[in-house]
Amino acid sequence: MMYAVTARRLAKDFKIPGASEPKRVLDNITFSLPMHDKIALVGPNGSGKTTLMKILATLYLPDEGDCSILGYDLVTEEAEVRKLISFVSPGLDFHRKLTLRETLEFFARAQKASPDPAFEFIEIMNLTHKLNDRIESFSEGQKALTRLAIGLMKDAPLVLLDEVTATLDVNRKEQVIEFLSTYLNGKTMIMVDHDSQVVDRLCERVMILNRGGTVARIMQAHDLIMELPYKYEIIMTPKKKFKKSEARRIWPDFGLFGGKVRFFAQKESEVRGIINRILSYGNFTKFEVSGASLHALSIRAAKPSDD
Amino acid sequence: MASYLSRFPTFNTIQNYAYSIFTQAMLAFLVAWRSLKIDFRYKFQLGVEIGWSYLNVIVFVGLGAAWSATGGDVQYVPYDMISFFIVGTAFFTVFNGVTDTTVTAIQEESQLGTMGFLITNNVTPSIVLFGRYIAATIKWTLVLILIVVPALLMRGMLPSSLELYEGILVTFVISWFFFAGITFLIASVSLLFKKTTTFNKVSMYLVRVIVGGIVPIFSFDSATQNSLGFKLSNILIWFPATFSIELMRWIFTVNSSASITSGGISKDGHSFSGFPEVYGIPIHSVGFGDFVIQFMLLLSFVFFAFSWFVVDRATRIARKWGTLEFY
Structure with a gap:
C-alpha cells in the first residue's frame, strides 16, 4: 500500500x-x-x-x-x-491595510501558484464584493x-x-x-x-x-x-443568570458552563423542538447549533492516567 | 581527466542554481513591493517618522552649533561640528530607520503567522528580511530627501562636482551591504527570542557610537597616541560603516574631488590635509575603481553573506525551539 x-x-x-x-x-x-x-x-x-x-x-x-x-x-x-x-x-x-485581492495575489506569488482557485472559492462563498476591501474590515469568519x-x-x-x-x-x-x-x-x-x-x-x-x-x-x-451520547449541541447565552430548573424546562439533557447553557440532542427533530422552546423563552442574547463536540469524547477516549 | 572534470558543476546544475537565485530575488522584490504598500498606508506612523527625523536634524545641528561655539572643532578635518552632525544624522536617518523598520517588520510577520506560512512554502526568513530591507531603504531614502537635503542646501553643503556624487553612491553601497549585515544579525536574535526591542536599540546605538555617528572618531586620537602609541581613528576607519560615513562627510565638505586626496581649502574656509593624510588610507579617487573602495565593498559584502548564513542557522534553531511564530 x-x-x-x-x-x-x-x-x-x-x-x-x-x-x-x-x-x-x-x-x-x-x-x-x-x-x-x-x-x-x-x-x-x-x-x-x-x-x-x-x-x-x-x-x-x-x-x-x-x-x-x-x-x-x-x-x-x-x-x-x-x-x-x-x-x-x-x-x-x-496585514490589515491590504485588500483581499492584494492579499490573495501576494500569497499566490509566494506559493508560485495561480490565484484563480482562491478567487473561485471566494466567489462560491459570496465574498467577491469584499475583494477590494481592506482586511481591517473583515470578520473572523x-x-x-x-x-x-x-x-x-x-x-x-x-x-x-x-x-x-x-x-x-x-x-x-x-x-x-x-x-x-x-x-x-x-x-x-x-x-x-x-x-x-x-x-x-x-x-x-x-x-x-x-x-x-x-x-x-x-x-x-x-x-x-x-460512541457519542448526543449528536448536536445548542449553545444558548441567556440575558440573565439561568437556573437549572429553567434549563430543564427547555430540555432535560443540558449542561451549564460559564454564563452559557449547552443542550444536547440526538435527532434533528429534537434540535427543532429545543430551538422552538428557546424562542418561546425569549430571554437570551444568542444561540447557536453545532455538531456535537469531539473534544469531550476525546478526553474520555484518552488514557485515564493522562487526565 | 574525466573524474577531474566531474568535480565541476554541469551546465544544468549552474542553470538550476541561476534559476533558483532568480526566483528568490523575485520573491524578495515581491515582499518589498508589498511592504512599501503597507508602509505608505500607515500615514500617521509615516508622519511621526518624518517628524522624528526633523527633530533629530534640529537637535543635532543645535548640538553641533553649541560644540563649535565652545571651540570644539577638531584638528585635521575640513568640516565643522554642524557639518559633522548633519551628515551623521542623514546617514543614520536612513540606516537606523532601515534597520529598525526591517527588524520590527520581521517581528510583525512572525506575530501575524505570515513567516510560518511562507516557510512552509520555501520562502525563507532571509528572503523576507531582504525584501523588507529593500522596501525600508526606499522609504527612508525618500524621508531623507524630504528632510536632510533641504538642510544640506541651506548650509551650502551639496557636493561640488559630479565625481563626488559617484563617491556618495559608492559610500552608500558599502554602507547598504554593511547595515544589511547588521540588520540580519539583529533579526536573527529576534527569531530566537520574543522581546528584543531593547536589544535592537542597544545594538544600533553601539554601532552609531563605533562608526562615529555621535562623537568624531579622531576625538581620542591624541589620548590613544600618548598612551597606546597609535591613533584610534586609524583603526576604526577600516570598519566599512565608519569609512563610509567619514568619507561622506569629506565629500559634502570639500571643494573638489582632488581635495580629498591632496588636501586644500574646504567650502567654509577650513584648511586641511587630504583624506589619505589624515587616515593613512591610500585612496586616490572616490569611485568604484579605487582599490580601498573595492576592498571595503568586498568586506561589507562578505559580512552581509555571513549574516545571511547566521539567519539561516537561527531559522533552523527557531524551528527547533518553536519560536519562529508567536501568536
Missing part, C-alpha cells in the same frame, strides 16, 4: 521558561496514512494536535523519530516536502475563509487543515464542508476539528491523542461518532 505519511516514534520537546527540563509535548507518535485517506486529529487541550500539524508542515523540527511525506524525508528533504503540502493554520493573520482560499491555491496532494471551520457560522460551515468534500477528492488530508459533523463528513478515520502527546487510538470516524 502507498502511504502519504509515515511517522515513526516522532517526539517534540519545548523549553519552558523557568523549568530545568524541556516539556515533552509529543511522544512516540507512530502512524501511517494511506494515500487519499482523510484523518482527523482529536484530543484534549495540550495533547499536541497543532504541534503535530506544524511538524508535518515543516514548521517545527521533530526532536526524535522520523517521518516521510509522499516519499520524502520530512527533515532532510524539507524543500521537496513543502512543494507537496498545503497548510491552513488559524495562526495565519493578514471572513478571515477564516481567506485562509482557506490561500490554502487552496497550490492544489497540493497533502492538505493540512487546522481548525478551518472553528469561527464559521452554521451556513458558512455547511458551504465549506460541501466545497471541501469535492475539493479533497483524490487528495490526502489531515485535519484538526472539534466538530463531529465536520469530522464525520470529511474524514474516514480519527486519531485520538492523549494529553501529553501520545496516540490513544486510531479508529474509523463513524465509529467514534456512534
Whole structure:
C-alpha cells in the first residue's frame, strides 16, 4: 500500500521558561496514512494536535523519530516536502491595510501558484464584493475563509487543515464542508476539528491523542461518532443568570458552563423542538447549533492516567 | 581527466542554481513591493517618522552649533561640528530607520503567522528580511530627501562636482551591504527570542557610537597616541560603516574631488590635509575603481553573506525551539 505519511516514534520537546527540563509535548507518535485517506486529529487541550500539524508542515523540527511525506524525508528533504503540502493554520493573520485581492495575489506569488482557485472559492462563498476591501474590515469568519482560499491555491496532494471551520457560522460551515468534500477528492488530508459533523463528513478515520502527546487510538470516524451520547449541541447565552430548573424546562439533557447553557440532542427533530422552546423563552442574547463536540469524547477516549 | 572534470558543476546544475537565485530575488522584490504598500498606508506612523527625523536634524545641528561655539572643532578635518552632525544624522536617518523598520517588520510577520506560512512554502526568513530591507531603504531614502537635503542646501553643503556624487553612491553601497549585515544579525536574535526591542536599540546605538555617528572618531586620537602609541581613528576607519560615513562627510565638505586626496581649502574656509593624510588610507579617487573602495565593498559584502548564513542557522534553531511564530 502507498502511504502519504509515515511517522515513526516522532517526539517534540519545548523549553519552558523557568523549568530545568524541556516539556515533552509529543511522544512516540507512530502512524501511517494511506494515500487519499482523510484523518482527523482529536484530543484534549495540550495533547499536541497543532504541534503535530506544524511538524508535518515543516514548521517545527521533530526532536526524535522520523517521518516521510509522499516519499520524502520530512527533515532532510524539507524543500521537496513543502512543494507537496498545503497548510491552513488559524495562526495565519493578514496585514490589515491590504485588500483581499492584494492579499490573495501576494500569497499566490509566494506559493508560485495561480490565484484563480482562491478567487473561485471566494466567489462560491459570496465574498467577491469584499475583494477590494481592506482586511481591517473583515470578520473572523471572513478571515477564516481567506485562509482557506490561500490554502487552496497550490492544489497540493497533502492538505493540512487546522481548525478551518472553528469561527464559521452554521451556513458558512455547511458551504465549506460541501466545497471541501469535492475539493479533497483524490487528495490526502489531515485535519484538526472539534466538530463531529465536520469530522464525520470529511474524514474516514480519527486519531485520538492523549494529553501529553501520545496516540490513544486510531479508529474509523463513524465509529467514534456512534460512541457519542448526543449528536448536536445548542449553545444558548441567556440575558440573565439561568437556573437549572429553567434549563430543564427547555430540555432535560443540558449542561451549564460559564454564563452559557449547552443542550444536547440526538435527532434533528429534537434540535427543532429545543430551538422552538428557546424562542418561546425569549430571554437570551444568542444561540447557536453545532455538531456535537469531539473534544469531550476525546478526553474520555484518552488514557485515564493522562487526565 | 574525466573524474577531474566531474568535480565541476554541469551546465544544468549552474542553470538550476541561476534559476533558483532568480526566483528568490523575485520573491524578495515581491515582499518589498508589498511592504512599501503597507508602509505608505500607515500615514500617521509615516508622519511621526518624518517628524522624528526633523527633530533629530534640529537637535543635532543645535548640538553641533553649541560644540563649535565652545571651540570644539577638531584638528585635521575640513568640516565643522554642524557639518559633522548633519551628515551623521542623514546617514543614520536612513540606516537606523532601515534597520529598525526591517527588524520590527520581521517581528510583525512572525506575530501575524505570515513567516510560518511562507516557510512552509520555501520562502525563507532571509528572503523576507531582504525584501523588507529593500522596501525600508526606499522609504527612508525618500524621508531623507524630504528632510536632510533641504538642510544640506541651506548650509551650502551639496557636493561640488559630479565625481563626488559617484563617491556618495559608492559610500552608500558599502554602507547598504554593511547595515544589511547588521540588520540580519539583529533579526536573527529576534527569531530566537520574543522581546528584543531593547536589544535592537542597544545594538544600533553601539554601532552609531563605533562608526562615529555621535562623537568624531579622531576625538581620542591624541589620548590613544600618548598612551597606546597609535591613533584610534586609524583603526576604526577600516570598519566599512565608519569609512563610509567619514568619507561622506569629506565629500559634502570639500571643494573638489582632488581635495580629498591632496588636501586644500574646504567650502567654509577650513584648511586641511587630504583624506589619505589624515587616515593613512591610500585612496586616490572616490569611485568604484579605487582599490580601498573595492576592498571595503568586498568586506561589507562578505559580512552581509555571513549574516545571511547566521539567519539561516537561527531559522533552523527557531524551528527547533518553536519560536519562529508567536501568536
